[in-house]
Amino acid sequence: MLYFYIFITSVLLSFILTLTIRRVALFFKVQDVPSERRKKHSKPIPLLGGVAPFLAFFSVIFALFCFSPLLPLYKGELEGVSGLFKPIFWLFIASTIIIVGGFFDDKWRLKPKFQIIWPILAILVVLYGGIRADVLTNPLGGVIQLGFWASLGISFFWLLMVTYTTKILDGLDGLVSGIVPLGALTIFLFTTLTDFKEAGLSYIALVLAGVFIGFLFLNF
Template structure:
């Protein structure tokens, strides 16, 4: 019941924060203008939606700590500071990018600093063993040039999750909806007997409430966008929840599997063709589904469904089962990609005739 209460509180705070953030975005002219071929909206839409999620999450968390701080007594204060400072860095960097359209080499600064804040605070750095789905474990109890392998892994994981949701944010409600599904999955996983982490469950359900409150305004037709700050914040928070007390990395990867594979494919393709891996284009899966005739809502709901299915599946699988699920996910991704390309070429050929 307590979890439901704080979900509702975060949801309501987010609902109340969004109109305020929208007014601020209009006032400071932080808007997404439909002046690019990739844009699928036809009118200016305010950015800065991530600030509503940020405000809702941390205000609700403060309220939770005021009354139930004993639940978090086992967590060092520096973990919370690392999470807050990292998120704040993304808010500042995202605002500057949304306002001034920073070049890619400048955009990467805030995600890198946010990931470093996590590592420096010690979040997840104590993870020295990762389960091997084929049996046994991967040992991270060694150093590379004096830096622990665990710290390197956490840095790469957090940065990768940040960019996954950043690149996913190309359609109304897509990144926010899938992140809400991921947050809810982490919540239920944290309550299972084999994980049993009430702290992570509390953080995940507060986060989910904040995101769902924002999604009310972000689902198609959206009246506000996440912006750079919001799209990076989502991946950052999910990464932190996954490594805070260990045991949930594979779940996060599976729930976010389609976007992760999509990002990996698009980046590899850009590098292959000699373009910047950070240069935006319309080669992402959600754009391909849109191009072959699905509406925005249909595309988003398809990807919601896939994320939800794999989220539910991961709640009942052990390591080997998760590997099999990942292979199935790769197969699904490949089928969607091939089908979208074939249908798109057929439609293009039909138009030319």
């Protein structure tokens, strides 16, 4: 039942915040004007959409950190969330950098050589926080242990590739905000229904799916 409450809270909070951010963007004229071949809309639409899922996601996650001691019935499960505080903290810092860079790009249309600065800074923060791939799964069985420098290099380029994949896909309304919840729900099911159960990760994946579904309703 807690999964249900957290999911609904994430969806509703993201939906409300998206409406609010939409009005803010219109007020300050942070808009996407249809002037390029990839732009399919016929009139200006408000930008800053990523701010709403960002605020909703970390609001729900930090609320879980704060209120988990008050929910003894779910103590065992929520301890998994509490154990992820350090990586979530670094993820919050990195996400803030991305949001700030996105705001500057939405407002002043940064050139590509300046756009890439923000994801690089964010990735460096993530790596500094110890979030990286230490092993690779061997398709023939077992795992491949990565050394320190190989781990940093592979993690850096993988994160940069994923970041720019979502950026490239962002030319069509609803595409990225539809793909993200599908991936997050897959992780949620994998970490709850298989032998690889991770209570903390399952809650985080569910929140991520919820905030992007709430955003998706208005992303057209």
